[in-house]
Amino acid sequence: MEKFTRITGVAAPLMRRNIDTDAIIPGKEMTKVEKTGYGDGLFGQWRYIDGNRKENPDFILNRTPYRNAVILLADANFGCGSSREAAVWALTGFGIRCVIAPSFAAIFYNNSFKNSLLPVILQDNQVHELAKQVENSGGKGSVTVDLEKCKVIGPEKQIYSFKVNDIYREMLLQGLDPIDATLRYESKIAAFQKKDRINRPWIYQY
């Protein structure tokens, strides 16, 4: 997995609540058994007019400088709805490395870390403040997200701290494969099952 340490760049404010994964990557974009190639489909129904690839000039990611965004700012409950991991692959495929929001739906949040996309939770007023400052600068004021220091630096140099679990942080900083990381605990998994087969044999009856 690609490492994530620190990024600086354009942040695009898409300040809507409850942005669902159907909106992030429409089902009709998911036509292949692959984890790549979803960037063009990102926000497909909002980004393009009439289902073809003609850009909707009003949509933020079709405007300069936001079409080069590496950070997305959104309102609460980002990534709700379907568990489709293609929502994460579409964001990373487009070039987004970090989403900053007051809250995330759990499945999307978990999926992000497995794909080197950093979900950052800031307070509601902080996200809105960041969005306002980005807008005031016409999008030119860049935002930095530093995972080593767990800090976001806004366009006007104000600093916001965020928290992320050590296990996920290490995974991103070192670019660890989550499955390989867990396979190191195989002896513990085996020990659990050995005991559990006695306590709850019906679970293993097949």
Add this chain to the structure above:
Amino acid sequence: MKKPATLVDKIWDSHVIMDLGQNTYLIHVDRNFQHELAGATSLNGIDKAGRKIRNVELAFAVMDHVLDTHPGRGDETPIPGGTGFIREFRQRATSHGIRLFDLDDPDQGISHVISPELGIALPGCTYVCGDSHTCTVGGVGALAFGIGSTDVEHVFATQTIIQTKPKNMRVTFNGKLGREVFAKDIILYLIAHIGAAGGIEHAAEFAGPVIRNLPIDGRLTICNMAVEFSARTGIVAPDDMTLEYLNGRRFAPKGEMWEKAVAYWRTLPSDQGAYFDKEVDIDCNNVRPQVTWGTSPEHSVAVDGRVPDPAQAPDSHSRMTMERAITYIGLEPGTPMEKVKIDAVFIGSCTNARLSDLREAARILKGRKVVPGMRAVCSPGSYQTKLKAESEGIDRIFREAGFEWRESGCSMCMSGGAGGEGFSPGQHVLSTTNRNFEDRQGRGVRSHLASPVTVAASAITGHITDPRKMGA
């Protein structure tokens, strides 16, 4: 004395393999159920990385998402690229020796519907599927999580997931259900009440007298929509009704094993005095049949209510969200919901396509016909549900009323959004499903959610209809 624990705490604690710190744990997964969409991608990942499936005996697989639901179906599907998912999933699942309910299997159906039907989801078990509505099977007391495809790979390879422990939330449904008020109505009412993010970070236990009197089908409907208020999962404590439902099912424990399991399941309900981080009480005496007016399940009102006015929203952000939803749905604020004309109806999905749903809809449809021009589709939740419905003559009632009677699958809950078989832009579709998101049932399609009874009543009249006025 042991500290009183919640149902979720008890199941969680008994599955912890390792405490990874900061409230994050390595958790054992008892049941791993996969479908052709997330399953094909995850098995592809497993095979590419040359990994083995750790506990193939704990894995189950079904075709439900992209397959066609027209009678006489095969691998071809209206969803672009869908056939590739079906064939790749079949090939990889078979090569790993995963038990697969293929599209012609007598136990095929929507995974969340067949899993309780077959006794695969059990009380107190941890359960995952690459689908957000996995929480459905909380209705039989399983602790179920929807996960993404990389996490599915993780489960295939390690039989575990890494998750933070959810906070505890209890939703108590008090009072009694009124006439023509069903599980779907009280869950929509709840979501309107607490919002689409009202359960974020929490596992929701559904409790109270209404839940205790609710048959398993209804409990599954309620838990199904836990994800629609962004709860980590939904669950109902197992009781006599759960045991009666599960006893004798194909994959449920039998004989002595059953007795042993029952003794354990009896210890699972939340202890008196257990702490909940969040408590919500709903008085069901006040709940009328519900229908959605907007583009989120939180946009729900009583069927005899009106489209709300964004001018009366509590803050500017809510106002913007409501205005956006109203623009998409194409209704004027203040319009009575019963004046909304319906172009098509769909009865199906993991929310409301179980036998009791079909029976209730048939009660309304019997001897009646849908209005001319109405497109009406029913896809039973499983092949077994379909067979039972047919043995009761329910298919005939649906067909004579003007419904298409389909095979089982996710069908028109997801096909339109996936570029397959949808409805037309601008059409108002009344649906027993769980998501009224923009473009969910096809580009520009205006979806409204309701119970099977409200959907059936509205199919007859051609506009959103209060089922209490139907006289059936």
